[in-house]
Amino acid sequence: MTFSQSTKRELCRIEPESVCCYLAELSGIICAAGSVIFRGRGEKRLSIETENNALAQRCIRLLKEVFDVSPALATLRHARLGGKNTYRLTLDGEEAEFILNGCGIDMSRRSVPRDVTARKCCRKSFLRGVFLASGSITDPDKEYHLEMVLNDEGFAEALLRFMNKFELSVHKTERRGLVLIYLKGKESITDMLSIMGAQRARFSMDESIIKKELRNQANRAVNCDSANVQRTLNASEKQREAIQRFMDEHGKEALPPELQEAAALRLQYPELSLEELGELCDPKIGKSGMYHRLKRIEKLMQPG
Numbered sequence: 091m092t093f094s095q096s097t098k099r100e101l102c103r104i105e106p107e108s109v110c111c112y113l114a115e116l117s118g119i120i121c122a123a124g125s126v127i128f129r130g131r132g133e134k135r136l137s138i139e140t141e142n143n144a145l146a147q148r149c150i151r152l153l154k155e156v157f158d159v160s161p162a163l164a165t166l167r168h169a170r171l172g173g174k175n176t177y178r179l180t181l182d183g184e185e186a187e188f189i190l191n192g193c194g195i196d197m198s199r200r201s202v203p204r205d206v207t208a209r210k211c212c213r214k215s216f217l218r219g220v221f222l223a224s225g226s227i228t229d230p231d232k233e234y235h236l237e238m239v240l241n242d243e244g245f246a247e248a249l250l251r252f253m254n255k256f257e258l259s260v261h262k263t264e265r266r267g268l269v270l271i272y273l274k275g276k277e278s279i280t281d282m283l284s285i286m287g288a289q290r291a292r293f294s295m296d297e298s299i300i301k302k303e304l305r306n307q308a309n310r311a312v313n314c315d316s317a318n319v320q321r322t323l324n325a326s327e328k329q330r331e332a333i334q335r336f337m338d339e340h341g342k343e344a345l346p347p348e349l350q351e352a353a354a355l356r357l358q359y360p361e362l363s364l365e366e367l368g369e370l371c372d373p374k375i376g377k378s379g380m381y382h383r384l385k386r387i388e389k390l391m392q393p394g
């Protein structure tokens with residue numbers, strides 16, 4: 091199951107805080123996934139389509155609880171889309187009218203219904219409905235991305251303003267004639283999960299963020315180590331050059347014994363740090379002792 095599917099499954103199991111929230115969630119679902127067609131004699135047919143069976147069942151339940159109506163349910167099979175099902179709920183005539191009015195939706199001028207979202211609890215439920223009907227979220231192990239795909243520009247605009255009030259960082263774009271409302275950035279996405287009531291999804295996203303940060307820290311440490319190694323090698327090269335020049339010009343014997351030892355070790359082990367070279371001396375010396383010996387050789391080669 092994808093992260094998106096498990097998030098939606100969790101959302102479909104939420105018991106709304108109170109009846110007002112049942113209505114708000116239903117309104118969100120219809121705003122995002124509902125459409126109206128006119129049949130003969132001006133009669134309306136409201137249909138709600140989703141590929142998510144759990145959402146279809148939830149929608150049926152909400153319609154029953156709030157309006158005491160039962161929609162017709164049809165399952166459409168798409169051979170083209172790898173045999174994916176679409177569930178279509180339909181309500182005709184007066185019932186369609188009744189539901190749309192009750193949900194505060196004017197299909198000819200779609201927006202976020204004001205009355206239905208007057209309370210804070212209901213605003214959260216409305217957002218949950220919209221996400222369930224049109225949204226998806228990318229696995230946070232891969233990328234931080236949450237989006238809702240809508241077919242109505244007016245509603246998308248209104249939703250953007252509505253979501254901005256939650257202080258989410260919301261963006262809008264278009265894709266193949268559809269409008270995309272999306273969130274980028276882990277804070278906005280975890281906030282949105284909390285607002286909708288998907289606590290488990292939120293926790294697992296938090297966990298994934300922490301894991302990723304630990305991994306990045308470890309990578310930084312490794313990079314830092316390799317920078318140190320590079321510094322050691324650069325310094326070593328300079329020292330070896332000085333030693334070689336000194337020996338070419340004056341011969342090894344011109345160095346005092348302790349410098350001869352240091353020079354020989356440096357030439358033999360170019361990759362070792364000063365500390366490690368000091369360990370090889372007889373008797374052992376510390377890092378700074380080794381540093382001073384090699385510095386003395388470098389100094390001997392400096393003019394003046």
Ligand SMILES: [Zn+2]
Nearest residue numbers: 110111211212
């Ligand atoms: Zn409410």
